[in-house]
Amino acid sequence: MKRIDAVYHVRGEAEFVDDAPRPAEMLYAAVFASPVAHGAILSLDTAAALALEGVAAVYTVADIPGQTLWGSIIADQPLLAKDEVTYVGQPIAVVVGKTAAIARQAVNRISLQVEERPPVLDPRQAFERGHIIGSPRTFVLGDVDQAWEQCDLILEGTCDIGGQEHLYLETQRARVIPQEGQALRVYSATQNPYAAQRTIAQMLGLPNHAIEVDVKRLGGGFGGKEEQATLWACLAALAAWRTHQPVELVLSRQEDLWMTGKRHPYISDFKIGVTQEGKILVYEVKHYQNAGAYADLSTAVLERSLFHSANAYFIPNVRISGASCRTNLPPNTALRGFGGPQAMFVMESAIAQVAEALGRPRGEIQSQNLLQLGDAFPYGQRLQTDGVRQTWREAEHIYRLAEIRDRIAQYNASHFETKQGYAVMPVCFGISFTATFMNQASALVHVYTDGSVSVTTGGVEMGQGLSTKIANLAVKAFGIGEQRIKIESTNTTRIANMSPTAASVTTDLNGQAMLLAIEQILARLKSVAAAQLGVDDPDRIAIINEQILYDGQPTDWTWDRLVATAFLTRTNLSAHAFYATPGIGFDRTKEKGTPFAYHVCGAAIVEVTLDCLRGTYKIDAVKIVHDLGRSVNPLVDRGQVEGGLAQGLGWMTIEDLQFNEKGRLLSKDLSTYKAPDVFFMPDEIAIQFLEDMENTTGPYGSKAVGEPPLMYGIGIFFALRQAMRAFKPQGEFAFASPLTPERVLCELYADELKEIAESIS
Ligand code: MTE
Ligand code: LUZ
Ligand code: MOS
Numbered sequence: 001m002k003r004i005d006a007v008y009h010v011r012g013e014a015e016f017v018d019d020a021p022r023p024a025e026m027l028y029a030a031v032f033a034s035p036v037a038h039g040a041i042l043s044l045d046t047a048a049a050l051a052l053e054g055v056a057a058v059y060t061v062a063d064i065p066g067q068t069l070w071g072s073i074i075a076d077q078p079l080l081a082k083d084e085v086t087y088v089g090q091p092i093a094v095v096v097g098k099t100a101a102i103a104r105q106a107v108n109r110i111s112l113q114v115e116e117r118p119p120v121l122d123p124r125q126a127f128e129r130g131h132i133i134g135s136p137r138t139f140v141l142g143d144v145d146q147a148w149e150q151c152d153l154i155l156e157g158t159c160d161i162g163g164q165e166h167l168y169l170e171t172q173r174a175r176v177i178p179q180e181g182q183a184l185r186v187y188s189a190t191q192n193p194y195a196a197q198r199t200i201a202q203m204l205g206l207p208n209h210a211i212e213v214d215v216k217r218l219g220g221g222f223g224g225k226e227e228q229a230t231l232w233a234c235l236a237a238l239a240a241w242r243t244h245q246p247v248e249l250v251l252s253r254q255e256d257l258w259m260t261g262k263r264h265p266y267i268s269d270f271k272i273g274v275t276q277e278g279k280i281l282v283y284e285v286k287h288y289q290n291a292g293a294y295a296d297l298s299t300a301v302l303e304r305s306l307f308h309s310a311n312a313y314f315i316p317n318v319r320i321s322g323a324s325c326r327t328n329l330p331p332n333t334a335l336r337g338f339g340g341p342q343a344m345f346v347m348e349s350a351i352a353q354v355a356e357a358l359g360r361p362r363g364e365i366q367s368q369n370l371l372q373l374g375d376a377f378p379y380g381q382r383l384q385t386d387g388v389r390q391t392w393r394e395a396e397h398i399y400r401l402a403e404i405r406d407r408i409a410q411y412n413a414s415h416f417e418t419k420q421g422y423a424v425m426p427v428c429f430g431i432s433f434t435a436t437f438m439n440q441a442s443a444l445v446h447v448y449t450d451g452s453v454s455v456t457t458g459g460v461e462m463g464q465g466l467s468t469k470i471a472n473l474a475v476k477a478f479g480i481g482e483q484r485i486k487i488e489s490t491n492t493t494r495i496a497n498m499s500p501t502a503a504s505v506t507t508d509l510n511g512q513a514m515l516l517a518i519e520q521i522l523a524r525l526k527s528v529a530a531a532q533l534g535v536d537d538p539d540r541i542a543i544i545n546e547q548i549l550y551d552g553q554p555t556d557w558t559w560d561r562l563v564a565t566a567f568l569t570r571t572n573l574s575a576h577a578f579y580a581t582p583g584i585g586f587d588r589t590k591e592k593g594t595p596f597a598y599h600v601c602g603a604a605i606v607e608v609t610l611d612c613l614r615g616t617y618k619i620d621a622v623k624i625v626h627d628l629g630r631s632v633n634p635l636v637d638r639g640q641v642e643g644g645l646a647q648g649l650g651w652m653t654i655e656d657l658q659f660n661e662k663g664r665l666l667s668k669d670l671s672t673y674k675a676p677d678v679f680f681m682p683d684e685i686a687i688q689f690l691e692d693m694e695n696t697t698g699p700y701g702s703k704a705v706g707e708p709p710l711m712y713g714i715g716i717f718f719a720l721r722q723a724m725r726a727f728k729p730q731g732e733f734a735f736a737s738p739l740t741p742e743r744v745l746c747e748l749y750a751d752e753l754k755e756i757a758e759s760i761s
Contacts, residue, residue, distance in 0.1 A: 039661030223334030238416025421722030458498030615745030648713020
């Protein structure tokens, strides 16, 4: 089955927020944002903006009738800045005009006087000044202090990890339409319709039921619209509320780049202790997370970093700690992996340092420390699968890792100016929202009298193929044709209190809720069929290919006939159902529990060729073994693995966020922020799914897929590092990302560059 929306995308018919026909008298909003990273607002003059022909209004924080602070976890972020600004791009005022161009022109006429204060951009510096969001956290397993004494080798290091732009194709946007009475209908490009609903309600002092949020689909979210879509929906809603007219707010690409938060940069200190044989006995890590100016999701991202700090390895003694450090950057936020990638990068760096010190291949250190079935994670949960070792072994075997190693060694022995490298990247990613209460979902299913079916869930389609998978599941559960199923928009009036579409669990949670709803309807339909057929046991009735079977034998009843008859005998053909993941929980006072329903495992081999004269590189191959469980839709899942990989490779290498010392984003357009394209991607991508892995949590034994493959991309850093070491064996290379060609060159020629610098001075 193809993706159900592919045909609309190809024809350009797929509807996004601003594609729907424009209501008459709609106004357009533009945002005036802070040009400085930190300062006190002395004065704001909007008179010239208001005077511009076609401008309807300019709103500031004074125009907000209800709560002015928002945030899903900690409500510390002003919707519009009041007395002070704390990052470049922080919204201060909203202008509404007859066109977006007029609104933007008016924005340029606003004058602001700020008393600038020095910004803090470095998370460690913020930490030292006590600028911490939430509380620092520490996970402990074993006896760390005593374990150092048993080690033959102890190494320390620091990782300096870059952020990442989401680069969804569709920038942030919302359209808000006033309704009769005190109500608003909101079309928002959001992963989190309920957050938009409740935050707008709080801002306007209205009950939640006054706000209806509807989401058809997103042109990508990648975490960037889990929390941060809310702000723009609120600003559009404020303007619509005040003007009593429809208002649309669409960020330009540049505005989106400089006004929104990104993946968190981390600075992480690690210390690792091993035996002579390379067995890891103890690992300690301190993460300084660069949270940006407000809480956003940072404390949750940090929590996921703590959960994934040992990645796919069993280490008997660990101490993992971290703090969300408040800086004067835009609030950083969810991005595919949600803190997992940063933590895993640190672990892999520590292992690289061990391997280099012992003079052993990195893969040998990795493989002897892999988690196995029943091993304890630092947070107490035990691994319920042998997927880590199984995927590693499979990758080693089917892709002939030993041959890759020998081929690359030979290549490097016979080439001077180019060198090759490879790395294996194992991934073990926990599936569930780490906040246990969020692991809930509901669904609403209607069967109409013509046999067609309408499905609403709390999940948002954002390109990940959710609608297709939900439709696949409905087809399978009902036993009817796919043309019968319509997946509706996500809507807060049809589904209440939904969790965001995030954490890779949307099909798991919403799919299960829908299956429960379908079960209810099927049970009723089967009772009707049993009565009509004059048999006692409805459980012996099945629906396959729209035929009603009894004991596996065809009857002369069809889906159409059964549904029509059910209606005439007054049977409820609708159901709402609720699902909550069973068996999970976490105690934050002890930092122990079972936060995850299960883990997704896999391993990737990344091969590169590096041009050591130019610093440029080519990805020769990425070969993956990935555990999918019993896939609902292998094509969609393959797309997710490839897309996640691309995003991970880009994060590690060419996606370079540059801020100047005043906290202003320099890489604020697509000519200076380079993302992977088809030419950057590996010449060869091989993906093998582990077929015999079962999962009892996901619908029909399927597993979450959205985020874990991103972390395969981490392998490229260590493949490049190996190639760099082949060129310059005595080189000391930093664990700093992204490893751009420019950085590679500076590292390869660090001594020469130093000499030149000295000779100049
Ligand atoms: N794939 C596409 N095409 N577009 C996206 O925005 N978001 C990713 C992933 N895959 C994303 C994507 C992220 S960050 C998550 S958490 C999951 O999809 C969310 O969807 P799921 O829960 O249905 O996997
Ligand atoms: N969002 C969230 C997430 O709120 N909690 C999570 O645990 C999570 N994990 C991954 C991505 N988004
Ligand atoms: Mo994904 S970072 O959970 O939206």
